[in-house]
Amino acid sequence: MAPKAIIAPSILSADFANLGHDCSKTISQGADWLHVDIMDGHFVPNLTWGPPIVAKIRGHVEKPTEAYGKGTFDCHMMIAEPKKWVKEFKKAGCDLYCFHYEAAFSTAAESPEAKSDKKTNPKELIKYIHDQGMLAGIALKPATSVDVLWEILESEDPKERPDMVLIMTVEPGFGGQKFMASELPKVQELRKRYPELNIEVDGGLGPSTIDQAADAGANVIVAGSAVFGAQDPSEVIALLREAVEKRNGKL
Numbered sequence: 001m002a003p004k005a006i007i008a009p010s011i012l013s014a015d016f017a018n019l020g021h022d023c024s025k026t027i028s029q030g031a032d033w034l035h036v037d038i039m040d041g042h043f044v045p046n047l048t049w050g051p052p053i054v055a056k057i058r059g060h061v062e063k064p065t066e067a068y069g070k071g072t073f074d075c076h077m078m079i080a081e082p083k084k085w086v087k088e089f090k091k092a093g094c095d096l097y098c099f100h101y102e103a104a105f106s107t108a109a110e111s112p113e114a115k116s117d118k119k120t121n122p123k124e125l126i127k128y129i130h131d132q133g134m135l136a137g138i139a140l141k142p143a144t145s146v147d148v149l150w151e152i153l154e155s156e157d158p159k160e161r162p163d164m165v166l167i168m169t170v171e172p173g174f175g176g177q178k179f180m181a182s183e184l185p186k187v188q189e190l191r192k193r194y195p196e197l198n199i200e201v202d203g204g205l206g207p208s209t210i211d212q213a214a215d216a217g218a219n220v221i222v223a224g225s226a227v228f229g230a231q232d233p234s235e236v237i238a239l240l241r242e243a244v245e246k247r248n249g250k251l
Protein backbone atom coordinates (compact mmCIF):
# COMPACT_ATOMS: atom_id res chain seq x y z
CA MET A 1 0.00 0.00 0.00
CA ALA A 2 1.34 3.45 -0.92
CA PRO A 3 2.14 5.48 2.20
CA LYS A 4 -0.16 8.37 3.01
CA ALA A 5 0.54 11.97 2.08
CA ILE A 6 2.23 13.90 4.86
CA ILE A 7 2.69 17.65 4.57
CA ALA A 8 5.42 19.09 6.78
CA PRO A 9 5.94 22.85 6.57
CA SER A 10 9.53 23.88 7.28
CA ILE A 11 9.46 26.37 10.12
CA LEU A 12 12.65 27.94 8.78
CA SER A 13 10.27 30.23 6.88
CA ALA A 14 8.06 31.02 9.89
CA ASP A 15 8.15 34.32 11.76
CA PHE A 16 10.89 33.68 14.34
CA ALA A 17 9.49 36.32 16.65
CA ASN A 18 6.19 34.42 16.74
CA LEU A 19 7.39 30.87 16.35
CA GLY A 20 4.97 29.19 18.77
CA HIS A 21 1.99 30.94 17.23
CA ASP A 22 3.11 30.23 13.63
CA CYS A 23 3.70 26.56 14.42
CA SER A 24 0.28 25.97 15.96
CA LYS A 25 -1.34 27.99 13.16
CA THR A 26 0.20 25.89 10.38
CA ILE A 27 -1.08 22.72 12.07
CA SER A 28 -4.59 24.19 12.27
CA GLN A 29 -4.29 25.13 8.59
CA GLY A 30 -3.99 21.46 7.69
CA ALA A 31 -0.30 20.58 8.09
CA ASP A 32 0.43 17.09 9.41
CA TRP A 33 3.94 17.54 10.77
CA LEU A 34 6.33 20.36 11.52
CA HIS A 35 9.69 20.14 9.81
CA VAL A 36 12.16 21.56 12.32
CA ASP A 37 15.49 22.50 10.73
CA ILE A 38 18.39 22.17 13.15
CA MET A 39 21.62 23.71 11.79
CA ASP A 40 24.92 23.95 13.63
CA GLY A 41 26.89 26.40 11.46
CA HIS A 42 29.37 23.60 10.79
CA PHE A 43 27.69 20.79 8.86
CA VAL A 44 25.87 23.57 6.97
CA PRO A 45 26.80 27.26 6.72
CA ASN A 46 23.85 28.49 8.75
CA LEU A 47 22.66 28.40 12.37
CA THR A 48 19.16 27.91 13.72
CA TRP A 49 18.06 26.68 17.14
CA GLY A 50 18.68 24.01 19.73
CA PRO A 51 16.69 21.94 22.25
CA PRO A 52 15.42 24.85 24.45
CA ILE A 53 13.61 26.47 21.53
CA VAL A 54 12.25 23.14 20.28
CA ALA A 55 10.90 22.51 23.80
CA LYS A 56 9.23 25.94 23.80
CA ILE A 57 7.57 25.26 20.43
CA ARG A 58 6.42 21.87 21.72
CA GLY A 59 4.42 23.76 24.30
CA HIS A 60 2.35 25.25 21.46
CA VAL A 61 1.78 22.07 19.45
CA GLU A 62 0.12 18.98 20.92
CA LYS A 63 2.19 15.79 20.90
CA PRO A 64 1.01 13.23 18.32
CA THR A 65 -1.15 10.51 19.82
CA GLU A 66 0.33 7.85 17.52
CA ALA A 67 3.51 7.29 15.51
CA TYR A 68 3.57 9.55 12.42
CA GLY A 69 0.48 11.38 13.75
CA LYS A 70 -0.56 15.00 13.52
CA GLY A 71 1.86 17.32 15.28
CA THR A 72 4.91 15.11 14.72
CA PHE A 73 8.13 17.09 15.15
CA ASP A 74 10.25 16.00 12.22
CA CYS A 75 13.68 17.25 13.29
CA HIS A 76 16.07 17.52 10.37
CA MET A 77 19.47 17.41 12.00
CA MET A 78 21.92 19.33 9.80
CA ILE A 79 24.62 18.89 12.41
CA ALA A 80 28.09 17.36 12.43
CA GLU A 81 27.60 15.25 15.57
CA PRO A 82 24.15 13.68 15.30
CA LYS A 83 24.59 11.05 18.02
CA LYS A 84 25.56 13.62 20.64
CA TRP A 85 22.15 15.33 20.54
CA VAL A 86 19.72 12.41 20.38
CA LYS A 87 18.75 12.39 24.07
CA GLU A 88 18.50 16.19 24.32
CA PHE A 89 16.13 16.40 21.36
CA LYS A 90 14.03 13.54 22.68
CA LYS A 91 13.66 15.47 25.94
CA ALA A 92 12.77 18.63 24.00
CA GLY A 93 9.85 16.86 22.30
CA CYS A 94 11.26 15.63 18.99
CA ASP A 95 9.34 12.65 17.53
CA LEU A 96 11.38 11.86 14.44
CA TYR A 97 15.15 12.38 14.47
CA CYS A 98 16.47 12.58 10.92
CA PHE A 99 20.26 12.73 10.66
CA HIS A 100 22.47 13.09 7.61
CA TYR A 101 24.22 10.00 6.29
CA GLU A 102 27.25 12.20 5.57
CA ALA A 103 27.48 13.26 9.23
CA ALA A 104 27.05 9.79 10.68
CA PHE A 105 30.57 9.02 9.58
CA SER A 106 31.92 12.16 11.22
CA THR A 107 35.05 11.61 13.30
CA ALA A 108 34.21 14.52 15.60
CA ALA A 109 33.87 13.92 19.34
CA GLU A 110 30.70 11.99 20.08
CA SER A 111 28.57 11.52 23.16
CA PRO A 112 30.45 10.12 26.19
CA GLU A 113 29.17 6.59 25.65
CA ALA A 114 30.36 6.61 22.03
CA LYS A 115 33.81 8.04 22.64
CA SER A 116 35.52 4.70 22.14
CA ASP A 117 34.36 4.26 18.56
CA LYS A 118 35.48 7.24 16.52
CA LYS A 119 32.94 6.69 13.78
CA THR A 120 29.22 6.23 14.21
CA ASN A 121 27.78 3.65 11.90
CA PRO A 122 24.44 4.89 10.49
CA LYS A 123 22.77 1.59 11.41
CA GLU A 124 23.96 1.86 15.00
CA LEU A 125 22.74 5.42 15.16
CA ILE A 126 19.31 4.41 13.87
CA LYS A 127 19.11 1.74 16.55
CA TYR A 128 20.20 4.24 19.18
CA ILE A 129 17.47 6.68 18.10
CA HIS A 130 14.88 3.89 18.23
CA ASP A 131 16.09 2.86 21.67
CA GLN A 132 15.46 6.43 22.86
CA GLY A 133 11.84 6.13 21.70
CA MET A 134 11.89 8.20 18.50
CA LEU A 135 11.34 7.43 14.85
CA ALA A 136 14.56 7.56 12.84
CA GLY A 137 15.18 9.18 9.48
CA ILE A 138 18.26 9.30 7.29
CA ALA A 139 18.91 12.20 4.91
CA LEU A 140 21.07 12.44 1.80
CA LYS A 141 22.68 15.57 0.41
CA PRO A 142 22.50 16.01 -3.38
CA ALA A 143 26.07 14.77 -3.89
CA THR A 144 25.47 11.46 -2.07
CA SER A 145 24.45 8.43 -4.08
CA VAL A 146 21.25 6.65 -3.14
CA ASP A 147 23.21 3.39 -3.36
CA VAL A 148 24.62 3.98 0.15
CA LEU A 149 21.13 3.26 1.52
CA TRP A 150 20.52 -0.27 0.28
CA GLU A 151 22.63 -1.97 2.90
CA ILE A 152 20.98 0.09 5.65
CA LEU A 153 17.43 -0.52 4.43
CA GLU A 154 18.15 -4.25 4.18
CA SER A 155 19.57 -4.56 7.68
CA GLU A 156 18.60 -7.83 9.35
CA ASP A 157 17.74 -6.03 12.58
CA PRO A 158 14.52 -4.00 12.07
CA LYS A 159 15.72 -1.55 14.74
CA GLU A 160 18.57 -0.61 12.41
CA ARG A 161 16.26 0.27 9.52
CA PRO A 162 15.10 3.89 9.07
CA ASP A 163 11.43 4.84 9.26
CA MET A 164 11.96 7.52 6.64
CA VAL A 165 14.48 8.55 4.00
CA LEU A 166 14.92 12.24 3.21
CA ILE A 167 16.16 13.15 -0.26
CA MET A 168 17.36 16.76 -0.30
CA THR A 169 16.24 18.62 -3.40
CA VAL A 170 18.49 21.61 -2.56
CA GLU A 171 21.85 21.93 -0.84
CA PRO A 172 20.94 21.96 2.86
CA GLY A 173 21.38 25.25 4.70
CA PHE A 174 18.85 27.77 3.50
CA GLY A 175 15.19 28.15 2.59
CA GLY A 176 13.93 29.62 -0.66
CA GLN A 177 16.35 27.83 -3.02
CA LYS A 178 15.62 26.43 -6.48
CA PHE A 179 14.26 22.87 -6.63
CA MET A 180 16.78 20.34 -8.03
CA ALA A 181 14.82 17.94 -10.26
CA SER A 182 18.12 16.09 -10.76
CA GLU A 183 17.50 14.43 -7.35
CA LEU A 184 14.24 12.78 -8.37
CA PRO A 185 15.76 9.59 -9.82
CA LYS A 186 16.82 8.77 -6.23
CA VAL A 187 13.19 9.02 -5.16
CA GLN A 188 12.05 6.88 -8.11
CA GLU A 189 14.60 4.19 -7.33
CA LEU A 190 13.65 4.14 -3.64
CA ARG A 191 9.93 3.97 -4.41
CA LYS A 192 10.47 1.15 -6.92
CA ARG A 193 12.29 -0.95 -4.33
CA TYR A 194 10.28 0.10 -1.25
CA PRO A 195 6.58 0.73 -2.05
CA GLU A 196 5.73 1.35 1.61
CA LEU A 197 8.68 3.48 2.70
CA ASN A 198 8.15 7.07 3.83
CA ILE A 199 10.15 9.14 1.35
CA GLU A 200 10.53 12.81 2.16
CA VAL A 201 11.66 15.55 -0.20
CA ASP A 202 12.87 18.92 1.02
CA GLY A 203 13.84 22.09 -0.79
CA GLY A 204 12.11 24.18 -3.42
CA LEU A 205 8.78 22.34 -3.12
CA GLY A 206 5.61 24.25 -3.94
CA PRO A 207 2.74 24.37 -6.43
CA SER A 208 5.08 24.46 -9.45
CA THR A 209 7.29 21.51 -8.43
CA ILE A 210 5.05 19.20 -6.41
CA ASP A 211 3.77 17.17 -9.37
CA GLN A 212 7.29 16.08 -10.34
CA ALA A 213 8.11 15.06 -6.77
CA ALA A 214 4.80 13.24 -6.25
CA ASP A 215 5.10 11.43 -9.60
CA ALA A 216 8.57 10.25 -8.60
CA GLY A 217 7.03 8.71 -5.47
CA ALA A 218 7.65 11.14 -2.62
CA ASN A 219 4.93 11.12 0.06
CA VAL A 220 6.37 13.35 2.80
CA ILE A 221 6.51 16.88 1.48
CA VAL A 222 8.48 19.64 3.17
CA ALA A 223 7.72 23.18 2.06
CA GLY A 224 8.87 26.34 3.79
CA SER A 225 8.57 29.49 1.72
CA ALA A 226 5.70 28.09 -0.38
CA VAL A 227 3.57 27.57 2.75
CA PHE A 228 4.59 30.40 5.08
CA GLY A 229 4.86 32.88 2.21
CA ALA A 230 1.42 32.06 0.78
CA GLN A 231 -1.59 34.33 1.08
CA ASP A 232 -3.62 31.27 1.95
CA PRO A 233 -1.32 28.59 3.42
CA SER A 234 -4.21 26.13 3.85
CA GLU A 235 -4.79 26.20 0.09
CA VAL A 236 -1.13 25.38 -0.61
CA ILE A 237 -1.10 22.59 1.98
CA ALA A 238 -4.25 21.10 0.38
CA LEU A 239 -2.72 21.35 -3.11
CA LEU A 240 0.47 19.56 -2.02
CA ARG A 241 -1.58 16.80 -0.39
CA GLU A 242 -3.80 16.42 -3.45
CA ALA A 243 -0.77 15.89 -5.74
CA VAL A 244 0.52 13.02 -3.56
CA GLU A 245 -2.94 11.47 -3.20
CA LYS A 246 -3.48 11.66 -6.94
CA ARG A 247 -0.25 9.76 -7.47
CA ASN A 248 -1.35 7.23 -4.85
CA GLY A 249 -4.50 6.67 -6.87
CA LYS A 250 -6.75 7.89 -4.10
CA LEU A 251 -8.33 10.70 -6.12
Ligand SMILES: O=C(CO)[C@@H](O)[C@H](O)COP(=O)(O)O
Nearest residue numbers: 010172173175176204224225
Ligand atom coordinates in the same frame (compact mmCIF):
# COMPACT_ATOMS: atom_id res chain seq x y z
O1 LIG B 1 16.37 21.97 5.10
C1 LIG B 1 16.07 22.94 4.45
C2 LIG B 1 17.12 23.83 3.96
O2 LIG B 1 18.31 23.33 4.41
C3 LIG B 1 14.67 23.14 4.10
O3 LIG B 1 13.79 22.57 5.04
C4 LIG B 1 14.22 24.48 3.68
O4 LIG B 1 13.89 25.28 4.78
C5 LIG B 1 13.05 24.39 2.75
O5 LIG B 1 12.70 25.65 2.38
P1 LIG B 1 11.94 25.94 1.02
O6 LIG B 1 12.88 25.56 -0.09
O7 LIG B 1 10.71 25.12 1.01
O8 LIG B 1 11.68 27.41 1.09
